[in-house]
Every structure is written in structure tokens, then in C-alpha cells.
């Protein structure tokens with residue numbers, strides 16, 4: 613998929629929600645989707661970062677995005693229901709969700725893993741995506757073609773010591789993806805897949821590997837081919853699959 617060259621209008625007419633859209637891979641995906649014609653809902657924790665992405669999209673002539681500040685750590689099912697109501701009023705349908713926001717929090721062996729941190733990581737990385745998906749399913753069902761992408765990680769496909777709640781939450785994300793994909797298989801207009809971006813130069817990566825030279829890693833923009841393909845109509849028919857971008 614590295615050689616995928618999508619047309620400029622790949623996503624035109626589509627409304628796409630990206631979580632963690634203010635930084636790292638989520639920011640790059642939001643900009644790539646907007647550059648290919650989508651109307652973006654920029655969801656995230658830090659308003660200033662979301663505003664900067666908003667400005668970049670406007671300056672480059674993209675469709676006017678919407679900003680939705682939300683901290684997944686404290687968000688409840690009520691908050692996600694409110695969000696879906698706003699989206700219904702403003703947009704009518706939803707053609708895609710990129711579940712991207714996540715926290716690493718800490719690396720620790722299970723013996724010592726702080727219980728409060730465990731709950732927090734599960735809330736942001738797994739429970740939030742579940743509640744957001746549940747709230748948005750009626751809107752996704754109204755779309756002619758909709759794609760749900762859960763962001764995966766190799767440590768959530770094959771375990772690694774010390775990755776604690778982060779790894780377990782990513783295993784959970786794969787499970788959520790598979791269950792939902794089976795439940796939507798017959799509805800034909802909704803695709804559900806997971807995508808591991810591979811080692812990428814972001815804050816999360818530098819927290820996990822503080823001694824690593826960031827220059828040795830690809831920048832988020834270099835991972836976007838697969839993000840575009842999976843969000844757009846060219847991946848129609850693919851569901852329940854675990855994709856990855858192997859390059860550094």
C-alpha cells in the first residue's frame with residue numbers, strides 16, 4: 613500500500629472523526645483526510661493543538677472542519693451520546709472514525725503496575741473507543757459507505773514484557789474491532805479494521821524509547837497511504853482485518 617496514490621477527491625463528501633487529532637499520527641491523518649476532500653471533526657484533549665490543525669486545514673483550502681474538545685479520560689457515555697447528537701444535527705451522517713487517541717502512561721511490570729493508572733489507560737485506549745463507536749453507530753449506518761479504523765500496536769498483537777495496560781488495551785482494541793466487524797458484516801456499508809502505524813516519530817514513541825534517536829524513525833506523514841486507503845472507498849469489502857505499516 614506504500615505505492616497507493618489516491619485521487620485528490622478520494623474523501624470528498626465524507627465526514628470523518630479523528631480522535632487525538634491535535635498531535636502526532638492523528639494530526640497527520642486529519643490533515644491528509646482534509647487534503648483529500650473530507651470534512652473533519654477534530655476531537656482531542658488540548659484545544660490549542662486542535663485550533664492549530666483547524667487553521668492549517670483552512671489555510672490549505674480544505675473544507676471547514678469542526679473542533680470537539682473532549683478528554684477521553686473523564687468522558688462518560690452521556691458525553692459520547694451528546695457528541696453524536698451534535699454530529700447528527702450538524703452533518704446528518706458520519707462516513708468514518710479514526711480511533712487514534714491513546715496513552716502509554718508508563719512501562720512497568722505487572723507486579724508493580726499502579727492500579728489507578730491501569731484504569732486511566734483502559735478508559736482512554738479501550739473504553740472511550742467502545743463508547744464513541746456505540747454512540748456513533750446510528751450515524752455510521754446512515755452513510756452509504758463508512759470505515760471505522762482502530763489504531764493498533766504490535767505489543768497489542770503479540771505481548772511484550774512491561775507494556776502493561778497499554779498493551780492489554782491494544783489487545784482489547786483488536787477484540788473490539790473483530791466483534792464489531794462480525795456484527796456489521798451483513799450491513800455491508802460499514803467496514804471495521806485495525807491499523808498498526810509501526811514505529812513513528814511522536815511523543816508517545818519517545819516516552820516508550822527515550823534513548824532512541826528520533827531521526828531514525830519515519831515522520832507520521834510517511835504512514836498516511838494506508839490511513840487514506842483504509843478510510844476511502846478503495847478498501848471497500850475489507851473488514852475484520854489487522855493491517856500494519858511495517859517501515860520505521
Ligand SMILES: NC(=O)c1ccc[n+]([C@@H]2O[C@H](COP(=O)([O-])OP(=O)(O)OC[C@H]3O[C@@H](n4cnc5c(N)ncnc54)[C@H](OP(=O)(O)O)[C@@H]3O)[C@@H](O)[C@H]2O)c1
Pocket residue numbers: 631632633634635636637638655656657658661682683684685711712713714715736763764765766808809810811812813814815816817
Ligand atoms: N508512535 C508510534 O510509534 C506508534 C506505534 C504503534 C501505535 N501507535 C498508536 O498510534 C496512535 C497515535 O499515537 P502517537 O504516536 O501519534 O502519539 P501522540 O503523539 O502522543 O498523540 C496522541 C494523541 O492522543 C491524544 N490523547 C491522549 N490522551 C487523550 C485523552 N485523554 N483525551 C483525548 N485525547 C487524548 C493526544 O492529545 P494531546 O496532544 O492533547 O496530548 C494526542 O493528540 C496511538 O493509538 C498509539 O497507540 C503509535
